[in-house]
Amino acid sequence: MSLINTNKVELIGHYGSDETIALSAWTSTSRELNDEKRGRIGKLLTMLAKDGHLTPFEKSSLHFLVTSDVASHIHLLKHRIGVNINAESARYKEFTMDKFYIPGDWPETQKAQLESHIKNSFINYHECIKELEAKGISRKRAKESARFYLPYGIQITCDIMFNWRSFAHFQKLRNEQHAQVEIQDIAKQMLSLAEQTGAFTETIHAMRIAGLLPNREQ
Numbered sequence: 747m748s749l750i751n752t753n754k755v756e757l758i759g760h761y762g763s764d765e766t767i768a769l770s771a772w773t774s775t776s777r778e779l780n781d782e783k784r785g786r787i788g789k790l791l792t793m794l795a796k797d798g799h800l801t802p803f804e805k806s807s808l809h810f811l812v813t814s815d816v817a818s819h820i821h822l823l824k825h826r827i828g829v830n831i832n833a834e835s836a837r838y839k840e841f842t843m844d845k846f847y848i849p850g851d852w853p854e855t856q857k858a859q860l861e862s863h864i865k866n867s868f869i870n871y872h873e874c875i876k877e878l879e880a881k882g883i884s885r886k887r888a889k890e891s892a893r894f895y896l897p898y899g900i901q902i903t904c905d906i907m908f909n910w911r912s913f914a915h916f917q918k919l920r921n922e923q924h925a926q927v928e929i930q931d932i933a934k935q936m937l938s939l940a941e942q943t944g945a946f947t948e949t950i951h952a953m954r955i956a957g958l959l960p961n962r963e964q
Contacts, residue, residue, distance in 0.1 A: 753814040753847060753928060755935035757943070758905060762806025764948040767791060767910065770802035788948040795956035803910040803949065804828060808940055811905050814932060815847040816898040821920065821929040828912030833904035836893035840875055844868040845901040851927070864899045871895040910949060913940070914958040921960040 768787045769777050771794055794802060812822065822831060834841075846864045848857050871892050878888035908916060913936075919925065920933040937959065940946060953959040 752850070753812070753818060753901070753932055753935075755813075755932055755939065756811040757936075757939040758809040758811050760806070760808050760940075760943055760945060763945040764788075764791060766806050767794075767802045767949060770805040771799070788951065791948050791952035792955055795952040795958055800911045800914075803914070803953075804912075805909070806946070806949070807907055807909045808913055808936070809905065809907040810936055810939070811903065812932060813845065813901050813903045815901055815928060817926065818928045818932055819902055819904060821926065822904065822906055822932075825908075825912065825916050828909045829906065829916070831904055831906040834902050836896065836902075837890040840872070840889055840892075841868075841896075841900075846899050847901050847928070848899070849928075860899060864897055867895050867897050868900075910946070914953050917959050 764787050765779075765784070768783075768790050769779070771790060772783070794800065812819075814822070819833065844865070846861075846868075848860055852860070874892040874895060875885075875888045878892065879885055917933055917937060920929045925933075937950075941950060950959060954961055
């Protein structure tokens with residue numbers, strides 16, 4: 747069995763840039779670019795973000811691969827507008843890598859108890875599939891029903907894509923202090939990866955000024 751103590755986020759790719767968003771906004775007048783207009787991209791994006799003209803931000807996107815506990819996966823599923831998500835499914839396959847999450851802020855005794863509970867759940871899950879098949883139940887039904895043994899602490903992997911407008915909405919909600927710690931951590935990892943692309947420097951700056959994204963110290 748494989749213990750993964752943290753939820754993981756990987757940036758698969760991204761589409762567009764600050765310029766893509768600016769060009770979308772300029773479509774209403776002229777999409778022709780010159781050095782003078784390029785120099786105004788930051789100012790334009792800040793104005794759009796502050797005034798709530800967010801449609802142009804939908805023209806660029808971020809694509810992540812996320813391995814998380816079930817609770818965090820459910821939080822991701824709540825975001826549907828401008829978001830595309832697909833995940834591995836215990837209905838269609840038997841989980842062969844028994845990955846799971848243990849909260850880092852728990853005392854060691856509780857961590858050990860949860861680890862033991864999840865490992866036993868995986869044992870029961872695999873044994874259940876074998877026994878159901880041996881009793882003549884189809885493998886499809888065996889897989890989809892044996893997953894009832896699996897607890898919230900298991901990890902599943904999904905790929906999720908946000909356009910920038912939806913990404914800002916996700917960030918605003920999931921960086922609130924009342925949000926669950928695990929989804930806050932995922933949101934922070936995502937934003938850090940977005941910054942590292944270097945493609946959305948002005949977008950991130952504009953959205954921070956407008957209060958749509960958390961500041962770095964948050």
